[in-house]
Amino acid sequence: MAFYPSGIFKVDYASDEGLFPTPVIIRSSILFIIFLLILPWFLSNHMLYIMVTMFIAVVGAVGLNILTGFTGQISVAQGAFIGVGAYTCAYFTQNLAMPIWISIPAGGILTALVGIFFGLPSIRIKGLYLLMATLAAQFFLADYLFVRWKSVTGGVGGFHVNRPAFPGIPGNPNLGIKLYDDSHLYYLAMVVAVIAVFAAINIGRSKTGRAFKAIRDRDIASALIGIDVVRYKLMSFALSSFFAGVCGGLLAYSWKEISPPVFGLDVSIAYLAMIICGGIGSVRGAVLGAIFITFLPEGIMFIMNNIVIDLLPSWYNWGYLFSGLHAMMYGLVIVLFLILEPEGLNKIWINFRNSAKIWPFPYY
Amino acid sequence: MDYFLFLLITGVATGFVYALLALGFVVIYKATRVLNFAQGGLVMLGGYFCFTTLGQFGLHPLLAFSLAAIASITIAILIERYLLKPLIGKSLLSLVMVTIGLGSIIEGFAIALYGTDEQAMPEVLPEFAVSIGTVYIPSIYVWAIIISSILIVALFLFFKFSNLGIVMRAVSNNQPGALSMGIRVNHIFAISWILASLIALAGGFILGSISMMSPSLSIVIYPLFAAVIIGGLDSIPGALIGGLVIGVMQLLVAGYLGDLTGASFKTVFPFLILLLVLMIKPYGLFGTHEVERL
Numbered sequence: 001m002a003f004y005p006s007g008i009f010k011v012d013y014a015s016d017e018g019l020f021p022t023p024v025i026i027r028s029s030i031l032f033i034i035f036l037l038i039l040p041w042f043l044s045n046h047m048l049y050i051m052v053t054m055f056i057a058v059v060g061a062v063g064l065n066i067l068t069g070f071t072g073q074i075s076v077a078q079g080a081f082i083g084v085g086a087y088t089c090a091y092f093t094q095n096l097a098m099p100i101w102i103s104i105p106a107g108g109i110l111t112a113l114v115g116i117f118f119g120l121p122s123i124r125i126k127g128l129y130l131l132m133a134t135l136a137a138q139f140f141l142a143d144y145l146f147v148r149w150k151s152v153t154g155g156v157g158g159f160h161v162n163r164p165a166f167p168g169i170p171g172n173p174n175l176g177i178k179l180y181d182d183s184h185l186y187y188l189a190m191v192v193a194v195i196a197v198f199a200a201i202n203i204g205r206s207k208t209g210r211a212f213k214a215i216r217d218r219d220i221a222s223a224l225i226g227i228d229v230v231r232y233k234l235m236s237f238a239l240s241s242f243f244a245g246v247c248g249g250l251l252a253y254s255w256k257e258i259s260p261p262v263f264g265l266d267v268s269i270a271y272l273a274m275i276i277c278g279g280i281g282s283v284r285g286a287v288l289g290a291i292f293i294t295f296l297p298e299g300i301m302f303i304m305n306n307i308v309i310d311l312l313p314s315w316y317n318w319g320y321l322f323s324g325l326h327a328m329m330y331g332l333v334i335v336l337f338l339i340l341e342p343e344g345l346n347k348i349w350i351n352f353r354n355s356a357k358i359w360p361f362p363y364y
Numbered sequence: 365m366d367y368f369l370f371l372l373i374t375g376v377a378t379g380f381v382y383a384l385l386a387l388g389f390v391v392i393y394k395a396t397r398v399l400n401f402a403q404g405g406l407v408m409l410g411g412y413f414c415f416t417t418l419g420q421f422g423l424h425p426l427l428a429f430s431l432a433a434i435a436s437i438t439i440a441i442l443i444e445r446y447l448l449k450p451l452i453g454k455s456l457l458s459l460v461m462v463t464i465g466l467g468s469i470i471e472g473f474a475i476a477l478y479g480t481d482e483q484a485m486p487e488v489l490p491e492f493a494v495s496i497g498t499v500y501i502p503s504i505y506v507w508a509i510i511i512s513s514i515l516i517v518a519l520f521l522f523f524k525f526s527n528l529g530i531v532m533r534a535v536s537n538n539q540p541g542a543l544s545m546g547i548r549v550n551h552i553f554a555i556s557w558i559l560a561s562l563i564a565l566a567g568g569f570i571l572g573s574i575s576m577m578s579p580s581l582s583i584v585i586y587p588l589f590a591a592v593i594i595g596g597l598d599s600i601p602g603a604l605i606g607g608l609v610i611g612v613m614q615l616l617v618a619g620y621l622g623d624l625t626g627a628s629f630k631t632v633f634p635f636l637i638l639l640l641v642l643m644i645k646p647y648g649l650f651g652t653h654e655v656e657r658l
Binding site: 068072074121124125127128129131132133135136139140143144147148220269272273276280320321323324325326327328329330331332333334335338339342 | 399446447450451454455456457458460461462464465466467468469470471472473474475476477478479480579586589593597625626628629631632635636638639642643646647656
């Protein structure tokens with residue numbers, strides 16, 4: 001590992017804002033992507049499915065981070081927005097026979113429009129009142145529209161999606177590489193997740209991103225220095241919902257069967273938990289949080305089913321205790337992170353990296 | 365007409381319970397500027413405390429309610445001390461998310477202890493038949509109106525005349541001012557959580573008696589949001605009016621439009637009203653319009 005004893009010298013703003021400040025980061029990014037590319041060969045089917053879910057969660061969490069982390073507009077409608085993307089993508093695939101490269105962006109764009117519509121209250125209200133407006137959006141979409149608009153969504157019975165092939169052409173989406181296997185979907189989800197992460201980082205360091213952060217820190221002051229607050233707030237809703245829609249489209253392909261309850265309020269809370277565990281306002285935090293929250297239930301179930309269940313006396317029905325633990329898991333994680341490490345996994349990672357850099361000599 | 369009358373009276377009863385529970389929100393919000401998303405969980409937990417002391421322990425109602433009240437107060441103090449106090453001065457998102465997390469912890473706690481099955485609240489309130497014209501009203505709805513209105517009036521008197529109530533109003537009005545007058549603001553925070561949890565206990569008992577006890581009782585919180593937003597988050601009369609309006613309209617809409625719009629419209633409908641009110645009057649009907657300074 002390269003070593004920078006006197007820090008990194010930057011002589012202009014471009015290098016200060018650079019995506020890759022040091023050669024080490026370029027090299028380790030490339031190595032990491034190669035690692036992700038060869039990983040599917042070593043994973044079981046179940047782990048492969050979880051990895052796909054994780055990449056999809058990364059897309060959704062990075063998107064929510066744009067709205068809540070960068071712009072500071074708290075949204076509890078992420079679950080419903082993901083649902084809009086999933087249903088659009090499913091409809092385009094099943095009913096219009098569109099290939100994947102049309103249906104996923106279509107899901108993103110339609111969700112962005114829906115996001116702008118439900119972001120309109122943000123022109124007049126903010127904070128808790130805006131949270132209420134997004135809560136209204138969540139309930140209206142997930143508990144009403146998805147359930148009642150049966151001709152498009154299939155109602156509570158659910159909607160079945162067949163995975164189309166990768167390039168495909170409109171009208172005949174089954175030409176090309178078949179995505180029927182999770183290992184093929186893994187590459188699609190991975191590529192989308194990597195693009196989403198780099199897009200989010202670039203949004204964060206562009207003029208738009210700086211405007212978002214200015215609105216988060218003080219909206220009136222940012223209006224005074226000439227930022228069009230309304231435009232940037234709506235743009236933030238649109239961008240965030242676009243990510244959510246893409247995330248939903250991938251979810252529809254991953255699950256192959258979607259129904260309204262899987263886009264409920266608990267999904268929105270899980271995504272908020274991701275960005276809180278990761279560290280609000282940082283893309284790396286959102287990625288770490290998405291990984292953490294995806295693997296948390298798996299880890300807990302593994303420990304419970306393999307270790308704890310043998311230690312417990314068998315005369316008592318522990319099922320309730322387990323489902324209770326499952327229900328409180330996200331809440332517990334959110335509360336613990338907020339109180340013990342408000343800056344999240346991102347801060348833990350930075351602390352670890354800083355101490356690892358100077359490792360054998362802590363007072364160097 | 366009979367059907368309308370029945371819906372109206374049950375709606376008014378539900379509305380009174382909503383108004384009472386909405387007061388629980390407002391009490392906490394006025395003192396601490398925290399919107400308590402765990403209020404539904406507290407209501408459900410309060411209902412289960414009553415269920416345990418009345419049904420499982422089989423105690424005399426007075427003793428049972430006092431025990432349940434002690435349990436609720438303990439929970440409220442623990443929440444205030446260990447969850448909210450470390451977050452004083454933190455961002456709005458932290459405050460919101462800690463109560464959302466708390467709500468799901470309470471729900472998981474209830475599932476772990478009581479399971480997900482519905483259980484009937486023991487009947488301790490005397491039964492009597494009330495009929496208006498040919499409409500028969502189950503006595504629990506009458507009890508709901510009586511208990512809620514007594515508690516609401518008691519809260520009004522408490523805030524208007526009692527020393528503690530005046531101190532709490534002072535804290536919500538001007539926190540630094542109250543601090544400099546020697547009021548222990550952090551005690552007031554704890555007391556407002558205790559008040560809210562006692563309100564939630566009463567509400568949980570009533571709601572558990574009207575329907576059944578189950579961990580999903582905590583979803584009662586969602587129409588309450590609409591109620592407090594319509595009234596304005598920091599207005600006590602607003603909470604009453606909002607609660608009544610939402611309760612009556614929810615039952616009327618479910619009763620008349622239920623076939624047309626499906627059962628789920630009952631939960632969505634308060635939010636449509638909420639959106640409408642937010643568009644027209646962003647701070648609700650009676651809320652304080654916040655003036656921002658740079």
